[in-house]
Amino acid sequence: xxxxxxxxxxxxxxxxxxxxxxxxxxxxxxxxxxxxxxxxxxxxxxxxxxxxxxxxxxxxxxxxxxxxxxxxxxxxxxxxxxxxxxxxxxxxxxxxxxxxxxxxxxxxxxxxxxxxxxxxxxxxxxxxxxxxxxxxxxxxxxxxxxxxxxxxxxxxxxxxxxxxxxxxxxxxxxxxxxxxxxxxxxxxxxxxxxxxxxxxxxxxxxxxxxxxxxxxxxxxxxxxxxxxxxxxxxxxxxxxxxxxxxxxxxxxxxxxxxxxxxxxxxxxxxxxxxxxxxxxxxxxxxxxxxxxxxxxxxxxxxxxxxxxxxxxxx
Numbered sequence: 001x002x003x004x005x006x007x008x009x010x011x012x013x014x015x016x017x018x019x020x021x022x023x024x025x026x027x028x029x030x031x032x033x034x035x036x037x038x039x040x041x042x043x044x045x046x047x048x049x050x051x052x053x054x055x056x057x058x059x060x061x062x063x064x065x066x067x068x069x070x071x072x073x074x075x076x077x078x079x080x081x082x083x084x085x086x087x088x089x090x091x092x093x094x095x096x097x098x099x100x101x102x103x104x105x106x107x108x109x110x111x112x113x114x115x116x117x118x119x120x121x122x123x124x125x126x127x128x129x130x131x132x133x134x135x136x137x138x139x140x141x142x143x144x145x146x147x148x149x150x151x152x153x154x155x156x157x158x159x160x161x162x163x164x165x166x167x168x169x170x171x172x173x174x175x176x177x178x179x180x181x182x183x184x185x186x187x188x189x190x191x192x193x194x195x196x197x198x199x200x201x202x203x204x205x206x207x208x209x210x211x212x213x214x215x216x217x218x219x220x221x222x223x224x225x226x227x228x229x230x231x232x233x234x235x236x237x238x239x240x241x242x243x244x245x246x247x248x249x250x251x252x253x254x255x256x257x258x259x260x261x262x263x264x265x266x267x268x269x270x271x272x273x274x275x276x277x278x279x280x281x282x283x284x285x286x287x288x289x290x291x292x293x294x295x296x297x298x299x300x301x302x303x304x305x306x307x308x309x310x311x312x313x314x
Contacts, residue, residue, distance in 0.1 A: 005298070012294040019290045020070060023283050024063055034080050034277040053080060053279070066283070076284040081276045087284040090269055095288070097167070098265035101257070102250040104181055105189030109246070110239075112189075113196030118235055120197065121204025122227065132197060139194025148187035148260045155183060167263045184261040188254055192246050196239055203235035210234075240303055244296035251292060 034055075050056040054065050069075045076087035113136075120132040156164040163180040207213065208231055216226050255267035266285055273281035 005302075008298050008301070012291075012298070015294060016287060016290055020067065020283065020287060021063075023286045024066060025059075027277075027279055027282055028059065032277055034279065049080075053077070070287070076287075077280045079273075079281045080278045081273065081281065087280045090281060091266065091284055091288055094264065094266040094269050097263060098251050098254055098258070098267065101181065101184060101188065101254055101263060101265060102247055104185035105192070105250045105254075106243070106247050107189075108185050109189040109192035109196055111193075113193035114200050114236070114239060117197035117200030117239075118204050118227075118232070121201040121235065122208065122231075124205060124208075129201075133201065136194040136197040139190050140198075142190070144187050144191060145256045145260065147190055148184070148257055151183050151187055152260075164261065167261060184257050184263060187260070188250055188257045192250065195246070196242065199238040199242055200235060203238045204231060207231045207234040241300060244300035245293070248289070248293040248296050251289065 047056070054062050057065070066077075069077055074088075076091075078086050079090060082090065116132045117136070120129040123129050152164045155161045161179075162183050164183065167180050167184075213226060213231060216229075251266070254263075254265060255271055257263070258265045258267040259271070266288070269281060270285045272278070273285065
């Protein structure tokens with residue numbers, strides 16, 4: 001296991017190196033630039049700004065300076081849009097917000113998707129199976145930019161149960177945070193809940209056909225014992241393999257939700273930096289998302305060995 005983890009760490013470093021390189025050159029190859037605004041800057045001011053961000057140097061020199069700053073100091077430099085802040089500070093401010101939103105969305109996705117999918121798989125080809133899978137299909141089909149405003153209209157504007165756009169972290173306690181975060185968390189997690197339901201149903205269908213489950217039934221064990229002791233662990237394996245990419249997808253896919261519910265997370269900064277051609281901030285968010293995806297996939301692989309001792313990476 002240790003050798004496998006070390007190999008994955010080395011490969012992760014290589015992947016991040018490729019991501020940094022590709023992002024650096026793709027950003028500069030795209031049409032437009034950080035100074036293509038409606039109001040033209042005076043030539044002397046633009047010259048000073050270019051010198052500050054090393055844009056007056058050849059492209060290879062800019063790349064070398066950027067790689068040196070990232071690899072040796074883990075520093076992406078100052079933002080072009082917010083010159084009084086560094087990219088590291090902006091990421092440090094937005095990451096906790098996006099992480100909280102993503103974790104809550106993952107919690108709702110597991111809470112809704114896992115039991116319904118397992119139950120549907122255990123009741124294959126019955127009305128419970130058809131009903132839950134119809135709901136899962138609807139959850140996969142409805143995009144979050146449609147679901148979000150719909151939930152706001154029903155539960156915020158009409159019923160007034162939750163806040164629509166008043167994200168306050170934990171400043172008003174758990175109850176206040178719940179009221180302001182449940183709608184965006186549900187909007188973000190509903191698609192993943194539907195997908196988890198389909199995966200867990202498939203996992204359950206595969207497990208219940210195994211010989212050891214038939215043997216357990218032949219011994220007269222109750223259905224509750226069969227589910228909890230014999231089928232549950234094997235049925236959730238497809239879901240476990242999906243959790244890493246799912247959580248990374250929630251973080252990177254929360255851009256629309258953060259805009260709809262006015263949440264000050266990374267997604268807002270990522271969109272703004274792309275429009276403003278804020279090269280350091282775009283690169284910082286891309287590298288951060290890539291690092292999270294690599295780490296989460298590694299965690300999932302390790303969890304696999306804990307759930308299924310037959311899996312070995314040595």
